Amino acid sequence: MRLPTFPAVLIPLLIGGCVTYEKGDFAIVLGTEPQSLDPALVTGVPEGRVIRGILEGLTTSDPQTLEPLPGVAESWEISDDGLVYTFHLREARWSDGTPLTARDFDSAWERVLRPETGAEYGYMLWYVRGAEEYQKGRLDDWSEVGTEVPNDHTFIVTLDNPTPFFLDITSFYTASPVPAHKVRELGDAWAREDNIVTNGPFYLADWRHRERLLIKRDPLYWDVANVRASAIELLTVESIPTNFNLVLTGAAHWTDRNGIPNNFVSNVLAGEASKVRPLSVRRGPYLGTYFVRCNVNEPPLDDVRVRKALAMSINQADITEHVTRAGEIPTHAIVPPGIDGYSNVKGLRFDPEGARELLEQAGYPGGKGFPRLVYLFNTSEAHRGVAEVLQAQWEEHLGIGVELENQEWQVYLDNQTNLRYQLSRSAWIGDYPDPNTFLDMWMTGGGNNRTGFSSAHYDSLVVAAGRESDPVKRAEVLAECERIIVVEELPILPIYHYVSLHLYDPRLQGIQNNVLDKMMLKYFYLDEGGDVAKRSPGLGREPHS
Template sequence: MIRKLKDRAPQGNLKRLTLLGPVLGLTLLVTVSGCGRESRVEMATQEKILIMGNGAEPKALDPHIVSSVGDSNILRALFEGLVAYHPTNDMLHEPGVAERWEPNEDFSEWTFYLRKNASWSNGDTLTAHDFVYSYNRILHPEMAAPYSSMLYFLKNAEEFNKGEIKDFSKVGVKAEGDYKLICTLKGPTPYFPDVVKHTTWLPVHGPTIEKFGNITDPYTEWQKPGNHVSNGAFTLTAWRINAYVKVRRNPYYWDANNVKPNGIDFMPIDNVFTEEKAFRNGLLHYTYVLPENLIAKYKEADDPRLRTETYAGSYFYRCNVNQAPTDNVNFRRALAYAIDQETIVEFVTRGGQQPAYGFTPPSEAGYDPPHVIAFDPERARQYLKEAGYENGSDVPEFTVIINTSEAHKSIAVAIQDMWKKHLGIKRVKIENQEWKVFQQTVHDTNYEISRAGWIGDYVDPNTFLSMWVTGDSNNNTGWSNTEYDRLMEESGLISDPKERYARLREAEQVLLDEVPILPIYWYTRTYLIHPDVKNWHPLLLDNHPYKHIDLAVGDKKGGKAP
């Protein structure tokens, strides 16, 4: 994820930025922990407070306007949807606000039966009407939600979002009484319970939204501590910009008696070296990422705190197809085939990532993605000639933008060198941008090439391929292809998994032939976790339901820093 431009550094979704915020946050922690012998995490373990590195400063704490993994990590603590994430297996489902659910015969309609003891953090009863209100809000054209397309599974949702239908009652969601929600879809969707786990499907508290603005105001005072109302296992108690976001147990949560942590402190540490040092100094239970040059050292030390896990995500570059020189498909092909993915994962990222020869990563869902873009310098040079360039020296200057991160910079420099070595292209600039600026630049398609990452929102190839449909809010390349759109639309009407996967594979072949994206690698998650953290299991989507995470004094053996 979450998910979404991914702001994570290679691990992988998918993150981070200036030093002022992390230093401020860590200073506050040191102040707290400096008055005794115990480290901050040791005291936090006793208090059952989980302290997590979380990348960049969150953009917002509103599930309808965020799109990054770091923001989603916090929202997953504050809110709960109809279906919750399972603590050990991405392919399984946990009841959330809905106690149970059932489809019709062809999976085009799903009925959710809500529990009657679900409440908001202010004590208000949560009902099916809250979900209808929330889906209306995120789909409202004036909201301009960056992830509204996630709800296009609903009948007429896309048409309403684009202003083609004005009456929301025609969208395929309705409440039958207070505790029954019916979702009518535009086609068979057997995996719909996986879809509604995503943050975009989370409910928001209408009275609170409208107390501080109207239904479509994206940034208002409702997101501040003291104003924020949510329905998850935790509530927002403190948010200091560039320092921390603190959440604590929600006494009104329907399953409050079974929530293990008393709270979570999310630390926006965007510098991976600062974060790793904070972990070594006893200031964090968990690092968001780990610097690639330290991974080998932790491995050599056989440090049990090091984790490397499979992660459903792709690291790639976007190409602006409406701006020279990347408007030329053969030029994009030349760039793609001149990238040596194996060298990048072996010598640059060094975190167990897999070279990406396509876009959709292998997964447990059974989809076999096409692998067609492998390093081939001769082929790359031929495409460069077909693009109208005799050699790289006559290619005009262009820029690769990245969100500020040493990891992203290392990859960009390596690719810059590959294009110079194999294509003779010498005028490639690398531009660092602060995360929020970077997001806006990509959203505005105001670039030539941009770093990108995408983490699956659910375990199905559709989550990787639907974003390239014409006009999707996460496309951000200007690319449009009628054949691709047709294949994706047809896949949404097929209930047989094998037939649907075959159609999706055809669509991905079109995507890789047109190359609006340059595949680089498929993610792994490489991070550090303190032995006091219990019930933290490897998950393909890395969406951990925090209420199951426990804290207890663990085995400290083998825990010395390399």
């Protein structure tokens, strides 16, 4: 294996532009620069990884099983009808020493649901009585929403319907507390790097934009005795080759798939990176799907026949076998396999002849007269590789031209959110292990819809699934929702289901095996001593292969 070197790119990063700054115990490749650290305003994986390290909700997740564990809430009770959750908060403090109370949760949830906040993930709290009406402006009195604060250490939540995954939602970063005293003082500016106050295992010590964040162990965190790392660097460089080189040279200790160039994935899986220095590889199942969003309000994509033609002219296997090459699963569905009790829907298959017939029915025989489309993707060698295959396939099978447009992460997200695109590279990682997390996002007005798709029938089915207590019937309703998305309406074009892939220093401990690939930085530490061969690669479980 001939490994790449990029000294011209690498050296300025490693020396910080000749500026000396504090290092962490180890460095993690985060990749993309976080859009924000405000849990009400973000939706991306990079942001979530940082926020889980610096903020903690009522509950948190077991790093392997993802079962809910006590967080700020040391205990809770659920009413017999499954509608009322009573959380009992422990003695906890913000990083500035201010006591954390139930009112911090109440005000944080109100802020997420306040219409002017524009929280794209606000719908995750719609299970709370009155929450949807409040966010949509149909209810303006917060006291009528199903949250109560009888005292500083009790938070009571009343739901519209029994929600079996509600404790997964309280573990998710959107449901994190925010420091009410800082929000009152600074408004949205509370989350800027020079203002931010947090309550998690770490606090933000430094942020050098487009380079790295440094988080340090918070001595005021209630469980600080079980946080072994004193400081962690999170590297925010978008160049995949540079990130790969950082790991190979020992400047970084962990990367996921986004730090491994496409043309080296096979070599990494074969263990050849360890010829450069001791490195371990871990691959496993991942509840995530890569797909293309269609702006259904933008002609000619407002014609479902065109969207179906685009979907049926994609050979997903070409992408997974020749571009991504890490064992991703070609798919025509949105919900990944492996969720207990759910049978996946079969979407539209690769059928170039059928695709051409649909395009002709839409008024574009052989692609004649079809307007040139623009495909938007964020900066990444991997995303460009997928885009180029799609571009070639649509040209070959439909005779249409597609222009590729590359944008930086924050610009790309803004344009996608505001429907300033025609086709857009997209992905969704499950927020919890339930098909609902891949389906409720397409409801009318959902903050993560970002396609313009709207269907009253679809909305009613998602609501019905939420009210259904029979797990078999609920799964059937959710399958009908998925069928609408991937067979009937096609606001998205599925490409593949992810697998997780980690390349890391074997001294780095606490790396979790879970189907959401959640990084729980609280458990990470660098083991400088002992026999590496005798240590587990994570928390006592062997890696998937």
